[in-house]
Amino acid sequence: MTVILLRHGVSTSNTARTLAGHTPGVELTERGTEQAAAVADRLATLPIEHIACSPLLRCQRTVAGLADKLGLEPQHDERLIEVDYGEWTGRPIAELLSEPLWKVVQGHASGAVFPGGEGLAQVQQRAVAAIRDTERRLADKAGRDVLWVACAHGDIIKSILADALGLHLDSFQRIAVEPASISVVRYSPHGPSVWKFNDTGADLSALAAGTPPQPAPGGEVPGTASADNGNAGHRDSP
Template sequence: MTTTFFLVRHAAHDRLGRVLCGRMPGVTLGREGRAQGEALAARLAGEGLAAVYASPLERAQETAAPLAARAGLAVEILPALNEIDFGAWAGQSFDDLHGDPAWTGWNQARHVTRPPGGETALEAQARVLRGLEDLRARHGEARLALVSHADVIKLVIAHALGLGADGMQRFEIGPASVSVLVLGAWGAKVESLNERAFLGHHA
């Protein structure tokens, strides 16, 4: 018995690449992000989804909404899919963070560095992997869409590939991308990585 997870990174918002949003409230999709959400819904429309789960954050829920609507499902909120808790770093610009020695430490050794007031990468990885195992136990042989965040998805993929938490920096998980993970009693297998389904795909 295997469970197939479509790991979806939320679509684009206007702070992307400039601000470490973390769990700060009020980060919502712009026009580009909403168009990406519709493209994702079209990409996943034929996959026979049994459920759509999303991180508690607005940008993930907004990305999940068209996916669920297309599949005739409701979006279910799953705290295990939440962004890494970056503590005091949330809401800071990347330009400001670059001068912080702790930020340098985080980028060099994420498995042992704790953001101020936040969680380590290993804690976040354990949280999301427990969540996936719970879903596998609940749904069994099913296909599920999970809308989460780049680093959280990277931690899942790194684990499936047998990489340490720092291995998450060796591959890309772009906005509005889909990565496919299969979980069984035998372990995990990555079927696809960082598929792009949105605007410009056919250009």
């Protein structure tokens, strides 16, 4: 199975620099809507057979155009929902920087539990389970490899990538996942392999052929966006 992990486009909470969490009705900005349209154009050329997404509005909006192009009905998966930040929900990130827990989130994520909300270890467990359960179900039904999309949130995707890379959750903040970026993980009997991460514009034709992109000299995959391309300020997570 190959899953394309798609982060939602820039939201109103991203631009306001607040933690949206489970807040209902958080929309995409004009830029986020443009990103969603561009992602739909990129991905619609691939043989995608299933779309799963967080039930929150910003993720629904991000996959709507792609679903229309592919003739698929997105399936909401509660396990892909954003972190429940509890009492931190809706607060400005600048205000949270002085909280002692902020340093824990950055350096010891596996021990971070948001007041009145979830722990990040719990979040990773449910997010990875959502991906693995879906890929097993699709494989059993099709009897072959299936390419599919999971649209979620920054911390959700980072936790899935950390698991796929064999990184401890305490290192997941080293992974950049920008709005509307895609990351690609292939699951096989030998374990997961990460083909792309934080990609915002590379050619994806190799996915249709079932062949991973080959690194250029120096180890970089041609066309893959760097971890810092000027949009790192758009975040809805610590």
